Amino acid sequence: MSELRSALDGLAELDLAELSDDALLDLVGELSVTANRVAAALTSAVRTADRRESYRRDGAVSMKGWLRGSCRLAPAEATAIVSTGRRLEQLPATAAAFAAGEITATHARAITKAMTPSRVAKAAEAGIELGETDRILAELARQTAPEETAKGVARWVAGVDPDGALDDAADTRRRFTMASGLDGRVHLRGDLDAVGGEYLHTALAALMNGDRPAGDTRGHAERQGDALVALARGALDGGSLPDVRGERPHVRVTIDWMALCAERGAPGVAGGELGWAGPITPETARRLACDASVARVIVGPNGLPLDVGRAQRTANAAIRRAVEIRDGHCVFAGCDAPPEWCDYHHVVHWAHGGPTSCDNGALLCERHHTSVHEGGFAIARDPGTSHWHTYRPDGTEILSRAGP
Numbered sequence: 001m002s003e004l005r006s007a008l009d010g011l012a013e014l015d016l017a018e019l020s021d022d023a024l025l026d027l028v029g030e031l032s033v034t035a036n037r038v039a040a041a042l043t044s045a046v047r048t049a050d051r052r053e054s055y056r057r058d059g060a061v062s063m064k065g066w067l068r069g070s071c072r073l074a075p076a077e078a079t080a081i082v083s084t085g086r087r088l089e090q091l092p093a094t095a096a097a098f099a100a101g102e103i104t105a106t107h108a109r110a111i112t113k114a115m116t117p118s119r120v121a122k123a124a125e126a127g128i129e130l131g132e133t134d135r136i137l138a139e140l141a142r143q144t145a146p147e148e149t150a151k152g153v154a155r156w157v158a159g160v161d162p163d164g165a166l167d168d169a170a171d172t173r174r175r176f177t178m179a180s181g182l183d184g185r186v187h188l189r190g191d192l193d194a195v196g197g198e199y200l201h202t203a204l205a206a207l208m209n210g211d212r213p214a215g216d217t218r219g220h221a222e223r224q225g226d227a228l229v230a231l232a233r234g235a236l237d238g239g240s241l242p243d244v245r246g247e248r249p250h251v252r253v254t255i256d257w258m259a260l261c262a263e264r265g266a267p268g269v270a271g272g273e274l275g276w277a278g279p280i281t282p283e284t285a286r287r288l289a290c291d292a293s294v295a296r297v298i299v300g301p302n303g304l305p306l307d308v309g310r311a312q313r314t315a316n317a318a319i320r321r322a323v324e325i326r327d328g329h330c331v332f333a334g335c336d337a338p339p340e341w342c343d344y345h346h347v348v349h350w351a352h353g354g355p356t357s358c359d360n361g362a363l364l365c366e367r368h369h370t371s372v373h374e375g376g377f378a379i380a381r382d383p384g385t386s387h388w389h390t391y392r393p394d395g396t397e398i399l400s401r402a403g404p
């Protein structure tokens, strides 16, 4: 182990910037194989300690518990290592490929996960030899990415355990949970049956690809996240959702009057609070309160409500329509996100006396509405025209690609 450690120390001292592309890519390839070998060695060591119940020395009740406590592994990771180690004992070809660094831990996991004792027994009853299966799957893992290997494994499962494979597919239960974390973000988790997933995917794909603005550099996951929020906003705005306690459902933000009137970045002002997701910064609260489709509760210094602004969609619809016709798309320099992606932004915030009018309105997509309220960017329109200017936080203008 000490030689391995000093080799790693030597590696850390290497000046990567000095390497040629050839040498650098060789190094990446070598390290990737080495990482696989280290993962395989870890799996074997864990298996040996698991068999000997070495974890009892430290008062742990299982190897998984010991890995979580002493190595701070996530529960799923600890389970994966222990279970992979156990099942690899019956799969010498896969174990050898892993030990040689030819396949990754993800490949090994894809194979071992499917090899439950009951399936191995069923395969034996059906006369399918485990050794042969092991050799075929290990070779598949050597040749393909983990997803492809998993498909091959699924075919084996369908062959030996058609009922089990069908059971998986016939499970129409759907689970979805969301929780607001301490980091101020909301975490989603869930799994759906194939049909439910197809509905969701179809709706999200339409939102992702229908009106993709020019110069969009978001990755797939980011676009899909934005599409999920757009789906919810569309449902709220479209009025297709059932009433809740006699009211149309809407997002509600509670915001301190002082925070609403304060300038951006002013010290010592409290932020706002969302009905479910909890605290938000003063800038975010101002942005939400800017759009008339969000219901706002404004509280005074004593925490008592001063004003409960109702979501006045109908009264503002004509003004919003006029702004849509004038602006056509998000007015931020270089953005052409369509109106249905946009908020109605008050150029002079209504808290500072700005009216909800065509003159004081601007279409901003959610992203750029955020840039203006939270990012310190500013927009201004040449009076009497539909020509907009966008300014960076330092006051310099962003010249639009399409601008005059």
Ligand SMILES: [Zn+2]
Binding pocket: 286, 287, 290, 291, 344, 345, 346, 369, 373
């Ligand atoms: Zn705004």
Ligand SMILES: [Zn+2]
Binding pocket: 330, 331, 332, 335, 336, 337, 364, 365, 366, 367, 368
């Ligand atoms: Zn925009």
